Amino acid sequence: MSDRLIHILPEQVASQIAAGEVVERPASxxxxxxxxSLDAGAHxxxxxxxxxxxxxxxxxxxxxxxxxxxxxxSIRRHATSKIRGAADLEAIRTLGFRGEAxxxxxxxxxxxxxxxxxxxxxxxxxxxxxxxxxxxxxxAMAAGARVEVRDLFFNTPARLKFLKTVATEQGxxxxxxxxxxxxxxxxxxxxxxxxxxxxxLPRATALLERVRQLLGSKLADKMLAFDVRGAGAHAHGLAxxxxxxFASPRMVFTFVNGRGVRDKLLSRVVSQAYQTLVxxxxxxxxxxxxxxRAEDVDVNVxxxxxxxxxxxxxxxxxxTYRALRDRLADQxxxxxxxxxxxxxxxxxxxxxxxxxxxxPPAPAPAAIVPATATSDSRPLRLVADSAASAPAAQRALGxxxxxxxxxxxxxxxxxxxxxxxxxxxxGYIVLEDDAGLMLVDQHAAHERVTFERLRAELRNGGIRTQxxxxxxxxxxxxxxxxxxxxxxxxxxxxxxxxxxxxxATILLKGSPAVFxxxxxxxxxxxxxxxxxxxxxxxAGESGxxxxxxxxxxxxxxxxxxxxxxxxxxxLLVDLxxxxxxTNCPHGRPVHIRxxxxxxxxxxxx
Numbered sequence: 001m002s003d004r005l006i007h008i009l010p011e012q013v014a015s016q017i018a019a020g021e022v023v024e025r026p027a028s029x030x031x032x033x034x035x036x037s038l039d040a041g042a043h044x045x046x047x048x049x050x051x052x053x054x055x056x057x058x059x060x061x062x063x064x065x066x067x068x069x070x071x072x073x074s075i076r077r078h079a080t081s082k083i084r085g086a087a088d089l090e091a092i093r094t095l096g097f098r099g100e101a102x103x104x105x106x107x108x109x110x111x112x113x114x115x116x117x118x119x120x121x122x123x124x125x126x127x128x129x130x131x132x133x134x135x136x137x138x139x140a141m142a143a144g145a146r147v148e149v150r151d152l153f154f155n156t157p158a159r160l161k162f163l164k165t166v167a168t169e170q171g172x173x174x175x176x177x178x179x180x181x182x183x184x185x186x187x188x189x190x191x192x193x194x195x196x197x198x199x200x201l202p203r204a205t206a207l208l209e210r211v212r213q214l215l216g217s218k219l220a221d222k223m224l225a226f227d228v229r230g231a232g233a234h235a236h237g238l239a240x241x242x243x244x245x246f247a248s249p250r251m252v253f254t255f256v257n258g259r260g261v262r263d264k265l266l267s268r269v270v271s272q273a274y275q276t277l278v279x280x281x282x283x284x285x286x287x288x289x290x291x292x293r294a295e296d297v298d299v300n301v302x303x304x305x306x307x308x309x310x311x312x313x314x315x316x317x318x319x320t321y322r323a324l325r326d327r328l329a330d331q332x333x334x335x336x337x338x339x340x341x342x343x344x345x346x347x348x349x350x351x352x353x354x355x356x357x358x359x360p361p362a363p364a365p366a367a368i369v370p371a372t373a374t375s376d377s378r379p380l381r382l383v384a385d386s387a388a389s390a391p392a393a394q395r396a397l398g399x400x401x402x403x404x405x406x407x408x409x410x411x412x413x414x415x416x417x418x419x420x421x422x423x424x425x426x427g428y429i430v431l432e433d434d435a436g437l438m439l440v441d442q443h444a445a446h447e448r449v450t451f452e453r454l455r456a457e458l459r460n461g462g463i464r465t466q467x468x469x470x471x472x473x474x475x476x477x478x479x480x481x482x483x484x485x486x487x488x489x490x491x492x493x494x495x496x497x498x499x500x501x502x503x504a505t506i507l508l509k510g511s512p513a514v515f516x517x518x519x520x521x522x523x524x525x526x527x528x529x530x531x532x533x534x535x536x537x538x539a540g541e542s543g544x545x546x547x548x549x550x551x552x553x554x555x556x557x558x559x560x561x562x563x564x565x566x567x568x569x570x571l572l573v574d575l576x577x578x579x580x581x582t583n584c585p586h587g588r589p590v591h592i593r594x595x596x597x598x599x600x601x602x603x604x605x
Contacts, residue, residue: 023152026173033057044061045059046192047059049194053169056149057149058149060146075133076103077104107130107131109149114145114146174199177191182207199213201213229319232315236289239327240285242587245282252286257291257299265310270324278587282587415431415581417433420565423563427559427561428442429568435593436595437594442559444583445575447553449578451548451552453514463512464513474507511523527551575590
């Protein structure tokens with residue numbers, strides 16, 4: 001055949017294809033332009049959009065700016081100031097580095113670039129239509145840069161027709177800027193949409209202040225700071241107390257070396273850290289920063305730079321899980337502490353405004369504190385940043401907030417220190433202090449205490465069994481017999497001394513000591529009723545925890561049982577010495593507080 005089948009694409013078509021990888025929608029263009037501003041050292045960044053960004057995107061900054069030659073080069077593909085050679089890709093320390101963003105955006109829009117260096121008398125304006133430089137001239141402007149992108153995708157109708165509604169695209173832009181603002185709380189951001197101010201964020205002194213600006217004080221007041229250095233990773237940030245949850249994971253923000261990412265590993269570790277603390281299908285709010293050495297993470301996995309690959313994923317998982325789990329284990333302490341590391345050095349965790357807690361992470365140094373900084377007997381206790389310097393009301397994505405109180409109430413109370421008023425509906429313990437009333441779900445409270453005792457025994461060699469004076473036989477239905485008889489090993493592992501006693505009968509000789517022997521047969525019968533089609537065979541520690549949840553639920557005091565004052569006091573004391581005490585193992589809240597001010601307002605006082 002004389003006709004050639006293979007040919008080289010025209011440069012314009014190749015640029016438009018590349019643009020489709022980098023610029024998926026207006027929010028993608030906003031993200032790339034703002035990241036360029038951050039890399040340029042900007043302290044103030046303004047973003048304007050019209051019609052969700054399809055008509056106009058304008059990003060203005062006070063960064064270092066460019067001279068004429070650099071400005072002209074910046075709109076060419078693979079032109080960058082961030083890297084010089086292939087070796088630089090092994091340790092990326094900037095948000096942008098591919099040299100594709102500005103060229104890709106320019107190839108699918110009408111773009112105007114204004115830029116000026118502080119040491120030059122005038123700026124420079126470039127006019128670019130569909131990737132082609134149409135004009136370059138001098139202009140008067142302040143030091144920095146401004147990029148105006150008009151009619152995005154005007155020459156790629158296939159991409160244009162897949163844009164969502166104006167409201168949807170505007171929301172995506174707001175979410176992108178929100179992530180960038182969380183990671184860079186020392187930078188001022190302002191976002192305008194069709195002339196309306198979406199948010200105006202002055203520079204913050206701490207991460208918690210930026211969270212308060214964006215997400216409101218109601219959520220910020222329920223967030224806890226954590227900061228742990230492990231062997232190869234540094235995990236720190238803010239996380240909501242266990243009683244606060246959301247229907248979707250949209251409030252989980254994860255950053256690696258200051259770069260916003262959507263990483264499956266980090267999503268999984270957050271989910272596992274809140275296991276047994278939030279109900280199934282609910283999610284926490286977390287602002288998580290991971291710091292690793294630049295050479296230990298590959299950020300060049302995806303054209304949009306939203307995915308990363310860790311060299312030591314296990315170390316990242318361990319440090320993050322430990323930071324979150326240890327912090328959630330005790331939500332009462334309002335004071336900073338010192339943590340003794342294996343090497344004997346003390347690492348002090350600070351909570352005052354302006355400290356490094358929650359700051360954008362720098363690459364971790366070569367020598368990092370080992371992951372075993374705390375022991376099980378002394379859980380890590382951290383507190384949220386001070387918010388005394390938070391400004392007055394801001395609009396943050398439609399959420400307003402009020403000025404915070406001078407001191408934040410502990411999110412997890414000392415239950416045994418409150419005054420006991422009695423029981424309500426034979427199921428809820430009524431407590432009182434000077435701040436208001438509190439209802440404690442006695443079943444949820446006892447369930448958490450029992451679950452943690454069982455889990456501790458299982459991890460320390462096995463659940464203790466108390467022998468019965470007279471063994472009891474339990475007859476099984478035909479539908480249950482096979483599953484139960486196939487799960488005798490698992491039943492023994494959780495404290496039931498059982499053996500087969502006929503084709504459809506088991507003999508119970510002992511039950512978990514934490515429950516006593518009097519209700520052993522009933523408890524085992526309840527467990528058998530909850531068995532699934534696959535029996536109790538579960539994989540790994542999480543599988544056994546599911547069994548312990550069932551055991552703790554069936555063996556705990558029920559709603560409807562009247563408790564004596566002595567029993568109430570003993571339960572509250574046990575609850576105070578239990579980790580994760582604010583939620584039952586299924587994630588339901590242990591207590592609900594009614595502030596005194598709210599009660600007085602109801603009576604119009």
